[in-house]
Amino acid sequence: MSQIGYLAQRSLTRTLRQPAVVVSSMIFPLFLLAVNASGLSAATDLPDFPTDSYLTFALGLTFMQGALFATMGAGQAIAQDIQGGFFNRLQLTPLRGPALIVGQLSGVALQGAFQAVTYLLVGIAFGADLEAGIAGALLLLALAMLVAVAFGSLGLALGLRTGNGEAVQGAFPLLFVLLFLSSGALPRDLIANDWFQAITTVNPVSYIIEAFRSLLISGWDGEALALGFGCALAVLAAGTFAATAALRTRMART
Amino acid sequence: MSALARTRFARAAWVIAWRQLHRMVIKPTTFLLPSVLMPIFFFVAFAGGLSAVGDAPNFDYPNYTTFQYVFVLMQSAVFGGVFAGFSVAADFESGFVRRMMVATQTRSAMIAGYAIAALGRAILVWVVVTVVALISGAEVSGGAGDLLSIAIIAVFLNIAALLFACGIAMRLRSLQAAPLIQLPAFLLIMTAPVYVPRDLIEGWVHTVSDVNPMTAMLEAGRELIIGDPARTLAAIAIAAGLIAVTVVWARTGLRRAEAAG
Amino acid sequence: MSGGNAGEANERNGGNAGEGSGGYGGNGIEVEGLVREFKKGPRAVDGIDLRVKPGEIYGFLGPNGAGKSTTVHMLTTLLPPTAGTARVAGHDIIKEGPAVRDAIGVALQEAALDPFLTAHEHMRLQAGMHGIPKAEARRRGERLIERVGLSEAADRKVGGYSGGMKRRLDLALALVHEPRILFLDEPTTGLDVQSRTALWDEVGRLASSHGVTVFLTTQYLEEADALADRVGIIDDGRIVAEGTPDVLKAEIGRPTVEAAPAEADALERMGAVLERFGQRSPAPQGSAAVRLDAGTGELAEVVRALDAAKIRVANLEIHAPTLDDVFLAKTGKHLEGSADSAAPPTGELEALPA
Structure with missing residues (x-):
């Protein structure tokens, strides 16, 4: 347990000591939110658009985007540890694999929570709705942390496997593709292209965004929430599995 | 400049451009693919994912795919310049710029070389984007003159973006220039009428897009491609004006780099 | 096209006014009171006077940070001096940069090469930057690459070259426009003994058989001793001693x-x-x-x-x-x-x- 505590503390302080990284990874989603809220406001005039505030609608994408940045953070951190030799020192201690993973991800969870609170406050300040109320805000926060940890575990797996910060960075466009080929900009049933709709339907990111959005726009929607949390948990399971496997290989290799 | 000096300038510019183009051939995954994939991706995400926006009330442009095709053309013109700026910054970091500075008689041949290469790559990207756009239903109904005007605007924009990026790279002379090149380009692109015509934008982006020079070029391009040109000359003039400003910016950047060694 | 090339070659040679006339203008170096200050730092070069005779190999010897590279950068028109003047090949380094660049070949310390290009491609690039026509460039490139012993590796990407091969290629590149003065900034730093000796032989040959003036910086005494006709010792931006190696040692x-x-x-x-x-x-x-x-x-x-x-x-x-x-x-x-x-x-x- 103390191992986890130590690694978690290290992961947290590292996050906090790089305010530029934290801030820049928050500014970009906020900027995109501001641009889209204004630039795509005409979309709310479409028949059956669920809200007349595109800001509220776009906020769902912003939460998801923040979590995706956490992925990169986690992957870069472990890759730096491997490149810098800290990982080798860790190996000399009786550290257990799960402790490493849990410890590294706690920093990611904190960053995810911090970002989500910021986005929510900024959104509400500019007039976004929050139909599900205070309790909904807490659930939204919980989902944001879960998503950050889930995608963080994917980043961790990538960092552990490649041991190279640039390789992790190289995966960034891939995340962007996931984000843009989702229902983040328009509700799925309003996407006019059949093939695009098909892609968004199989993209788990769509369901996570829709879960965020349901709390903002429609209140308590059990189905949307179940799908969102379910997808996040599935990603977490896959990420943790991949990270554990990558860790085992690396421990054996070095 | 004497005729001989001009010939030598052209040779130097050409080999410097050749080096950049050659890299794209031998290492396409690093030096070519990103600049091709990025606009394609944006085209797919916007033209594909947002096509319903074209059905919004008062959206009077006939074809959303065409609407986004023009956006992606102009966007890749800008980003072609941005990517070339990264190469300049990297060449400063490796010391390669010194090799060029001590070998070229007229050092602005360096900038000309990077510009030729950037334009070469942009043309390739435009061809790919155009093929993808035509396959996915973009309609081109403008005449040859209209299309030529679009090409002029895009080429000017590409050159202006490159000169801007060169100016930054030559002032910072390291890869730290990259975000400073990228951010203004990104702001310029995103605060233009990207998703819908300007009169449908509500809020601050509308205000910004009124003064954003990209707006005139996007709007002229969108009008030209459907054969309904209105403000072509204004757009070309603005693009030429951007070149006039950025050429000074790049040349003073070169002077700074020369003074700093 | 070939007629035009010949004309250009003539014009280039015509620029060599004063060559062989014995004066320092032809292919010598004259430096007076050269100073370079950097922001937030001491004077990197603090008033240097020196003269290099045509055909001479001048060794500029000093420890790291003594001001050797800064001097080379100024003399090769890469860096404007804060004060003082210098004439290289008879041309003012401040006012006549292009003419200086035409007359000199430079191999800088970092030997910046493009890892994605082959030796032949580097030659093509370097020759082109000097404005040499393609056919002529190919001819000279072949010859130079052979001369520095890289013929076999000439079509391989430079990324896989050893340090010695890179330096040799850099030297060959510096010669592609047939310069009258060659600047070599620490040409053998980081090389093994064998590569070092090979490079010395080549530089010595250039000076003796082609009459090229060489300005060479080094932190190796052995190198200055073996190569240089005259040595200037630089420390903290000043020349503290100058003379032939023998005279200096005899002192x-x-x-x-x-x-x-x-x-x-x-x-x-x-x-x-x-x-x-x-x-x-x-x-x-x-x-x-x-x-x-x-x-x-x-x-x-x-x-x-x-x-x-x-x-x-x-x-x-x-x-x-x-x-x-x-x-x-x-x-x-x-x-x-x-x-x-x-x-x-x-x-x-x-x-x-x-």
């Missing part, structure tokens, strides 16, 4: 004896004995050294005196004067890296029995 003149006692506590006594033979000079930890008053003939007496004083000697060396001695005498410091690059001692006696 210092006398060999040094350096000895280490077998027992550390005998060091002081050993120093006292040695001082009878000459003036103390700096020595490594655990040793004592003196510059002998007379010739090397006294070595036997030194041994006898140490023996008489019952000092067991672990190591005894006699050094002929080297440029490091010159450097030491002028600056009070040893050159960096001199320990492994100085000329081998002329006589060495190890572990003398007491």
